[in-house]
Amino acid sequence: MCHLGLFDDGYFDFTILGHHQVATLAPYQFIGEMSLLSRLVDHNEDSAATADVIVDQTGATFIMWDLDLLALNLQSDREVQNALSAYMSYDLREKLIRSGQVKHTAKTI
Secondary structure, three states, X not given: OOEEEEEXXXXXXXXXXXXXXXXXXXXXXXXXXXXXXXXXXXXXXXXXXXXXXXXXXXXXXXXXXXXXXXXXXXXOOHHHHHHHHHHHHHHHHHHHHHHOOOOOOOOOO
């Protein structure tokens, strides 16, 4: 993937290699975050997309950023990079919990 996307309105299905649906995303969730994190943390510019995004029939609204330009700008602005990384971490955590791959546990004091 060459872009980072943030969905604003609509629902989107993710499929792996066009075979099976792995998730449905709601508004204010990212796609392409793993590629961006690979570029920022591992300096890996060759990270490929791992899933396809299919927009629901009702349509969708989203914002897209070019990964190369975004990574370049984030490297010079640590505050924005940290804020974006924090939100993407939260988003990834929520996706994992919804997928059932990670159990959400709350501790009581």
